Amino acid sequence: MSVVLLVREAGYVTPHRIRVRDRVAARVRAARLDAALARGVAPESSAALALRAQALIGPVARKLGGLLSEIVANSHSSRRKRIGPVPISASLVREAELELSALAERLLGGGPVGARGVAALRALVCDGGGPLYGRCADATELRAALGAALEALEVDG
Numbered sequence: 001m002s003v004v005l006l007v008r009e010a011g012y013v014t015p016h017r018i019r020v021r022d023r024v025a026a027r028v029r030a031a032r033l034d035a036a037l038a039r040g041v042a043p044e045s046s047a048a049l050a051l052r053a054q055a056l057i058g059p060v061a062r063k064l065g066g067l068l069s070e071i072v073a074n075s076h077s078s079r080r081k082r083i084g085p086v087p088i089s090a091s092l093v094r095e096a097e098l099e100l101s102a103l104a105e106r107l108l109g110g111g112p113v114g115a116r117g118v119a120a121l122r123a124l125v126c127d128g129g130g131p132l133y134g135r136c137a138d139a140t141e142l143r144a145a146l147g148a149a150l151e152a153l154e155v156d157g
């Protein structure tokens with residue numbers, strides 16, 4: 001059975017055994033946990049957040065990098081493949097191609113990534129009403145969100 005270290009409100013660190021219910025909570029509440037991580041909530045504040053952060057910085061990050069590469073390539077294709085239920089704005093993707101490509105490269109590079117950045121990118125890709133899907137007139141909002149995510153991918157240390 002694995003253990004995570006949690007930081008309590010009083011500022012002290014305590015070990016916490018990971019139980020099956022913690023793992024279930026991390027899976028069932030993934031979207032909410034991703035939103036909390038993207039807002040900057042510390043992963044060590046709860047077992048579910050710690051487990052979700054651990055999942056995000058592994059294969060999930062690499063898969064997300066591949067998806068971003070696919071989104072960029074798809075925006076240049078004459079026969080666009082639908083990636084999700086809501087069509088992604090090819091024109092906005094082309095406008096923010098440098099940022100998207102940099103993020104894909106960073107995620108696929110194999111180096112350490114911050115859970116906050118991965119969570120922010122997952123939220124951006126999964127939000128069908130967000131800037132990646134043509135909700136805004138130009139790519140300014142999308143570029144800002146991508147820049148913030150790239151910055152959040154950096155790991156201190």
